[in-house]
Amino acid sequence: MKRFIEGEDRSQTALLPPSLDDYVAEDNPVRVVEAFVEQLDLRQLGFEGAAPAATGRPGYHPAVLLKLYVYGYLNRVHSSRRLEREAQRNVELMWLTGRLAPDFKTIANFRKDNGPAIRAVCRQFSVLCRRLDLFTQALVAIDGSKFKAVNNRDKNFTAAKLKRRLAEIDASIAGYLAALDSADRAEPEVAPLKKGHLQGKIAALKEQMRALRAIETQMQADGQAQVSLTDPDARSMKDRDGGIVGYNVQAAVEAQHHLIVAHEVVTDGIDRDQLAPMAEQAREATGIDALTVVADRGYFKSEQVRQCDAAGITPIVPKSLTSNAGAEGRFDKRDFIYIARDDEYRCPAGERAIFRFTTIENGLTIRKYWTSACPGCPLKARCTAGDYRRIARWEHEAVLEAMQVRLDRQPELMRLRRCTVEHPFGTIKHWMGWTHFLMRTLGHVRTEMSLHVLAYNLKRVMRILGIGPLLRALQA
Numbered sequence: 227m228k229r230f231i232e233g234e235d236r237s238q239t240a241l242l243p244p245s246l247d248d249y250v251a252e253d254n255p256v257r258v259v260e261a262f263v264e265q266l267d268l269r270q271l272g273f274e275g276a277a278p279a280a281t282g283r284p285g286y287h288p289a290v291l292l293k294l295y296v297y298g299y300l301n302r303v304h305s306s307r308r309l310e311r312e313a314q315r316n317v318e319l320m321w322l323t324g325r326l327a328p329d330f331k332t333i334a335n336f337r338k339d340n341g342p343a344i345r346a347v348c349r350q351f352s353v354l355c356r357r358l359d360l361f362t363q364a365l366v367a368i369d370g371s372k373f374k375a376v377n378n379r380d381k382n383f384t385a386a387k388l389k390r391r392l393a394e395i396d397a398s399i400a401g402y403l404a405a406l407d408s409a410d411r412a413e414p415e416v417a418p419l420k421k422g423h424l425q426g427k428i429a430a431l432k433e434q435m436r437a438l439r440a441i442e443t444q445m446q447a448d449g450q451a452q453v454s455l456t457d458p459d460a461r462s463m464k465d466r467d468g469g470i471v472g473y474n475v476q477a478a479v480e481a482q483h484h485l486i487v488a489h490e491v492v493t494d495g496i497d498r499d500q501l502a503p504m505a506e507q508a509r510e511a512t513g514i515d516a517l518t519v520v521a522d523r524g525y526f527k528s529e530q531v532r533q534c535d536a537a538g539i540t541p542i543v544p545k546s547l548t549s550n551a552g553a554e555g556r557f558d559k560r561d562f563i564y565i566a567r568d569d570e571y572r573c574p575a576g577e578r579a580i581f582r583f584t585t586i587e588n589g590l591t592i593r594k595y596w597t598s599a600c601p602g603c604p605l606k607a608r609c610t611a612g613d614y615r616r617i618a619r620w621e622h623e624a625v626l627e628a629m630q631v632r633l634d635r636q637p638e639l640m641r642l643r644r645c646t647v648e649h650p651f652g653t654i655k656h657w658m659g660w661t662h663f664l665m666r667t668l669g670h671v672r673t674e675m676s677l678h679v680l681a682y683n684l685k686r687v688m689r690i691l692g693i694g695p696l697l698r699a700l701q702a
Contacts, residue, residue: 246325249317256297256318258684261700262657263293266350271499272343286328291336292347293322299681302657302676304664306334336613338665343675348489351683352511355485360687361512363482364641367647368504368521370497373655374662375460375472375671382462382471384452388442395435402428459668472662473671476500477679478508478519479647480531483528483690486650486679487511491672500523501541509539518542520643528590528620535625542633544640545626557609562617564627571595571617575605579617591621654678 250256256486266289269276273288297319298309310330313319337344355361383391402424430481445453454460460471474495482551488507492500505519515538523544534541551558562571562579571579579595586592600606609615620626633639665674688696 236519240393246321247270248319250321254318255300255685255688255693256322258688258693258696258700259293259296259300260322261697262351262354262684263289263296264636265700266292266347268292268343271346271350273340274343286326286332286336288336288340288343289326290323290326291333292344294319294328294333294678295337295344296680296684297322298491299677300685302659304658306330306337307334311660325619328647331520333652337673337677338457341669344673345676348680348683349511351680354700355487355683355687356511356513358687358691359686360483360485360690361487361514363480364514364516365480365481365520365642366487366505366508366512367480367643368476368478368501368508368519368525369643369647369651370474370476370500370524371648371651371655372463372465372495373472373475373658373675374470375454375457376662376664377454377456377460377471378664379469379471380460381455382460383438383441383455384462385442385445388445392435395431395438399428399431402431428480448639457666459493459666459671461493473668475651475675476504476518477647477650478504479650480508480510480512481642481646483686484646484649485683485686489675489679491668493668496525497521499530501527501530501543502537505534505539505541506537506618516540520639521601522640522643528622528626531629532622532625535629540632540638541629542639543629544633545630545656555608557605557615564619564623566624571619573597574609575599575603577603579615587618593619593621595619616646654682658679 254372268288273292275285275288277406278284288632294309294313298304298312303309303312307330309329310333313323313327315469406424406428413627441453441455445451454461454471457471462471463474474492474497476490476492476497479485480487490500490504490512492506494500501519501521505517508519509515509517518540519534520542523546526546531541531543547558549558557574561574565578566573568578569581573579577597577599579597582594582596584591584593594619596614600610603609606615663671663674665671691699
């Protein structure tokens with residue numbers, strides 16, 4: 227092989243073998259993983275085995291297994307079996323673990339048994355980001371995304387799905403019974419074969435029906451709206467592609483560096499109750515009291531907006547349009563102007579709708595307004611089909627109006643929200659291979675998501691600061 231770069235002979239013995247450290251450059255990200263884990267107090271964080279037992283066979287220090295997982299999630303290696311193989315052949319992992327190679331069961335059990343501690347490590351990295359002054363922007367974007375669970379849609383049942391499936395089985399059984407009658411009229415040598423085949427199909431369908439009836443009974447006994455057989459905590463949720471069985475992952479992302487400052491995994495497929503909890507977590511993580519949070523209209527809920535405002539957090543969320551009046555060519559509530567000085571509304575016809583009474587609706591105190599001029603109003607056909615157009619006002623409506631004013635003055639925040647918070651979700655799903663979580667049940671899925679978030683933030687900070695400055699900050 228003339229005129230090519232030639233490698234070394236595999237049987238060549240080196241006079242002075244290079245050390246393992248020579249294979250890992252000074253700017254290798256694996257050194258950041260080493261420095262980050264080494265400065266953690268694993269016993270205080272709650273890792274099992276951080277204090278060695280006085281007797282018995284020695285075990286692996288949790289720092290070794292934590293380094294293994296952080297490195298794996300940084301490099302899109304999430305499976306315990308793949309991590310086992312990488313520890314045996316990957317030079318960077320040999321350097322990181324001191325050439326230790328735990329088996330896959332040990333690796334898997336570490337992630338399964340140390341969920342709260344691993345989630346605390348993710349929060350600890352947020353503390354590091356605060357120390358490095360990376361959370362200086364007082365604007366945070368909040369959004370949610372649906373992630374698949376280890377549960378096929380055919381293994382998830384709702385009341386409607388059970389009813390539809392039982393009806394389909396009934397129809398199939400009726401069809402096979404009719405085919406049995408037809409088989410009796412077939413040729414004598416063919417009839418037994420046809421009947422045996424059809425009877426087998428009917429028996430299988432009846433067995434399916436019994437299983438579905440048992441699931442229906444379980445749902446009614448437990449008072450559950452749906453049941454997932456593989457992952458009991460997974461839920462059927464709507465997404466942009468129609469629907470999945472999975473989890474709703476919430477994230478709060480700061481607008482300057484696009485770091486995930488807070489995250490949560492919930493089983494509720496709707497985001498309306500997540501605004502205030504995520505905003506509180508974001509404020510605690512960033513340490514910024516005067517925080518502004520922006521979210522899409524899926525997060526709009528009066529009580530959540532009020533809760534943020536009462537806590538000193540400034541929310542900016544577009545109001546949900548639930549009325550069909552505008553689509554039907556009639557005036558909607560935005561056409562009625564509230565006059566705070568007089569506690570009255572001015573209608574499109576120029577009349578004043580005055581306060582009439584207070585009522586409680588869905589736990590909210592609502593004030594009702596209308597004008598006596600409605601019956602003879604020339605615009606009545608465009609306003610209401612009833613005798614009077616009644617206007618409802620929540621007792622804390624001023625909070626919602628102030629939020630709308632902020633949004634009208636800064637409409638660009640909606641575009642900024644999309645650019646800020648949707649990118650991390652796409653990145654993490656890409657790293658996952660657009661597949662499902664590896665673990666089951668809510669607690670374990672939260673652990674797995676924390677590892678994804680930790681890897682994402684770690685890679686972002688290495689890109690923002692550089693590996694050298696980050697290493698010096700970790701070793702300080």
